[in-house]
Amino acid sequence: MSLRGDLASMGLEDIFQLLAVGRKTGVLELKGTLHTKRVAFQEGHITSIWSSDPREYLGQYLLTFNRITEDQLQEALSAQEDEQQLLGRILVNRQLVTEHEIRRIMQLKVEESIFDTFLWSVGSFKFDEGVGAHQKSMLLSLDVTGIVLEGARRLDDWKRIRRVIKGGDAILSALSEAIAERLPLASEDADVLSRLNGIKRVDQLVIEIRMPEYKVNKLLFDLYERGMVGIVHAGGNLGENQSLQLQRARALVEMQNLKEAQEELQRILTDQPWHLDATKMMAVVQVLLDEQRVELDLVPEIAVSLDELMTTNLGPNEAFLASRVNGLWSIRDILSMVPFEPNECLGIFSKLLKRGILRDTHLPREAINPKPRDLEPADLGIPLPTLPSRPLSLSSSQERLGN
Numbered sequence: 001m002s003l004r005g006d007l008a009s010m011g012l013e014d015i016f017q018l019l020a021v022g023r024k025t026g027v028l029e030l031k032g033t034l035h036t037k038r039v040a041f042q043e044g045h046i047t048s049i050w051s052s053d054p055r056e057y058l059g060q061y062l063l064t065f066n067r068i069t070e071d072q073l074q075e076a077l078s079a080q081e082d083e084q085q086l087l088g089r090i091l092v093n094r095q096l097v098t099e100h101e102i103r104r105i106m107q108l109k110v111e112e113s114i115f116d117t118f119l120w121s122v123g124s125f126k127f128d129e130g131v132g133a134h135q136k137s138m139l140l141s142l143d144v145t146g147i148v149l150e151g152a153r154r155l156d157d158w159k160r161i162r163r164v165i166k167g168g169d170a171i172l173s174a175l176s177e178a179i180a181e182r183l184p185l186a187s188e189d190a191d192v193l194s195r196l197n198g199i200k201r202v203d204q205l206v207i208e209i210r211m212p213e214y215k216v217n218k219l220l221f222d223l224y225e226r227g228m229v230g231i232v233h234a235g236g237n238l239g240e241n242q243s244l245q246l247q248r249a250r251a252l253v254e255m256q257n258l259k260e261a262q263e264e265l266q267r268i269l270t271d272q273p274w275h276l277d278a279t280k281m282m283a284v285v286q287v288l289l290d291e292q293r294v295e296l297d298l299v300p301e302i303a304v305s306l307d308e309l310m311t312t313n314l315g316p317n318e319a320f321l322a323s324r325v326n327g328l329w330s331i332r333d334i335l336s337m338v339p340f341e342p343n344e345c346l347g348i349f350s351k352l353l354k355r356g357i358l359r360d361t362h363l364p365r366e367a368i369n370p371k372p373r374d375l376e377p378a379d380l381g382i383p384l385p386t387l388p389s390r391p392l393s394l395s396s397s398q399e400r401l402g403n
Contacts, residue, residue, distance in 0.1 A: 067105070
């Protein structure tokens with residue numbers, strides 16, 4: 001059985017139920033604007049999922065639940081290169097987590113990754129019957145009915161949330177008087193409220209808290225309905241609707257995944273050689289590809305004072321990466337533990353080095369010459385949207401994080 005199509009014409013609920021009722025074995029590939037996911041089925045049950053979204057790797061979930069530290073994750077990933085074992089097995093052997101905790105978090109990871117696909121507005125699907133999971137992993141056996149019901153419920157919630165919090169660029173503020181009347185607060189509510197300052201965007205909160213986008217938005221929406229937060233900026237200014245190919249190309253450029261963006265744009269230009277936006281974007285991509293060269297073994301350090309850093313205009317992903325720079329970790333080390341794509345990270349590091357915010361610990365400060373301002377996509381008239389950080393495909397060592 002070969003099944004393929006567009007998610008706009010056949011919803012995920014119908015696809016999952018068809019595979020469950022037919023007791024199918026194979027792999028369902030779901031391709032969205034930013035990410036690709038592969039869901040493995042065994043006789044109609046979900047057994048595992050692979051995702052190209054770095055936020056959905058096992059290491060990120062373990063950090064979210066404070067089961068390990070970033071240092072411990074980085075050390076385990078380094079050991080993984082030599083030991084060629086699953087990340088979970090290495091952490092269990094080091095007695096940092098138990099097998100029960102790994103299995104529980106793996107199930108949560110699989111469920112959350114699937115629930116996320118129910119919120120996709122565009123995408124395609126393909127089911128290859130008889131194909132096994134593409135990599136060795138811990139196998140589960142999840143009932144599709146519960147997954148479909150929860151996915152449909154979240155989609156309904158998402159539509160209500162998006163009427164109020166319209167995008168990752170939304171900004172909310174905590175209302176102290178209303179909060180005081182509702183003390184004590186649940187720990188999750190208190191954590192989110194403590195981070196709201198009337199300036200921070202929702203997509204920044206998603207990065208800081210290391211929580212799925214849906215859950216952060218749902219927490220904020222519930223707090224809004226209870227009168228504990230106010231809307232400073234509703235957001236949603238992420239650009240006009242474009243073709244799926246052009247949306248994907250714009251998103252890939254935004255994430256500094258330049259080679260994939262180049263390939264996507266080339267497909268557009270093959271069909272439409274005079275496509276103006278695609279032609280302009282291709283020129284930007286070529287310039288950025290020429291500039292994006294950073295050594296993975298480079299050990300960066302902050303090159304400005306703390307006061308300068310605090311007043312520097314940094315995007316949410318730039319600020320997150322800068323906060324991981326300690327003068328000891330190499331760029332390769334940092335890439336292994338952050339929830340972003342390597343290509344996106346390399347683009348950010350390249351920019352921060354050129355702006356003089358970071359420097360190589362092996363170079364004296366006077367050896368670094370100031371560089372001219374980076375060429376931005378806007379300089380060529382391309383209004384790239386500011387997307388929520390969703391980061392994709394990682395190096396082989398990072399891909400094994402999903403096991």
